[in-house]
Amino acid sequence: MEKNNESAYNLDELASRIEFDREDYLPLLSLFVEQTILDLEEIREQIPERNEKVISERIHNIKGAALNLELDRIADILTAASVLNHAGKHGEMVSSIDKCMKEADTLKRLLE
């Protein structure tokens, strides 16, 4: 079970989940973190606009990549956010997006 802090992520363990060497895994994770932060920022901008289409596209992008990398916790948070988006409950989405951003920031710090 992952914990929601830096020590919860171990890069070697993450790489081994998808049977990658650490050196091959890091560039992929770095790309994921970089794109995820951009997408989450875009989602934050679109929430007040209630722009369901763009939010849905961005969630879909992050979730797909998270599942590819078996980052299940991020995928789970976004699954919940996606349900709220389609239900028009954009106000309630904010905490999910914040949670997801925290996960991405944790991974970013690990990569540094």
Place this chain on the structure above:
Amino acid sequence: MKKVLVVDNHVMMLKFVESLLEKKGYEVRTAEDGIAALDIVKEYKPDVIFVDLIMPYIRGEKLVSILREFDELKNSRIVILSGIAAEISSDHLDFGADACIAKGPFNKMGEHITGLLSGFEQGSISGPVKDVIGTEDVYKRAITTELIAGRRHSDIIMDSISDGILELNKDFRIVYANNAAKAILKVDEKTLITSRFSELCLPPNGHVMEEYFKGIREKKPLEPVVVERDGLFFEVNIRHVITETDESYIVIMQDVTHLKKELIAKEKLIKEVFHRVKNNLALISSIVNLQIGDTEDERVRDVLFTLKTRMDSIALVHSQIYKGSDFEYLDLVDFTESLFSSIIYSEISEGKYVVYNLNLSKATIDIDTAIPLGLIITELISNSIKYGFTGEKGGEVTLSGSITGETMSVVYKDNGTADEQYFSFEHSHLLSLQLLNALCAQIGSDITFKNNGGAEYCFSLPVRKT
């Protein structure tokens, strides 16, 4: 070493497949969209091409069917690598792919990719693979199935529309064409997709089209243009579409051949009517001319001659209209030049000369202005010759005009006697002066006279600046 091309709009996916396969000794090229992929295969012949289905502009299915048109790629294997593989079942074979792998966790997906490539190389997989590989790692989503069905339905509608529809990306390269557009342009899809619209010389030449798109970028109003191709006429409308994430241009080509043919027939008919009116006026003018020669009474001869000159002036308007390309507007300078030379040639008597100067701004006038204007000028020149140039030699007339807005202020001047009994509206009762007033009223103007070293008249007329 086997060559591989990976087409996917997700950079992480490209990086994953690239590093996976390079480790296995493959030479890998990557493309982030269909256009980049089609540019690459013009010079690089991969043995295996991996194609994502959901990509901007050129979707995976379309890209595969275009790749299948390249003779050089007939032996290449094309594999769909998609996140919606679970929902498309075995459709990948219909659009020309050899196999389909479901996107999933990288470790599983990596195994499927390398396993499939080994199968191709070792010959254990020689034909198309019907079943989607890796579906056990993903689950089928009802919403995705519905979206795919909706998109296919939209494709059917687009391909049933009789108007040609193209989508251009922001660099004006064609990324989509419906069936009607392909039929209109008569270019195979392999050539059509990725071409620049202007390179297809539609309308008349590429430069015109580039200028047109430049205008679009500068947010100038989008006017439809009618273009001819293989004897057919199409009205081309272009819409600039901007979304939150992208921009593109939608080109709609509507076959207006029947309307254009009707228009050409009507234009011919109108020209013919103008031609016949002009010929009839010329015929009457000739008869009046004969009558002049047969009449000894000087006053009657004078009346008939004046009448003939006025008819010639109206005939000239009709002649200029049918010789030109515009049925509504005449070039003012051309028209007055012809009018002056025609009137002076017919009015001048032996031994006299009349020099004329035209100093008019460039403009066009409509036919409702041209006929009264022709008669006004006829009266003014006739009066100058008859009553102003009483000496033996003749004189000089000048017509000047400057434009303010849509009005030209016109000054007609001669260097004759300006005897007020013939020229002044206050002191003369000549029919000619009454006509001048009435004709100027027709074009919405007053006319004033003053003696300025000769007769000088001022009036105005509605014009279009050119």
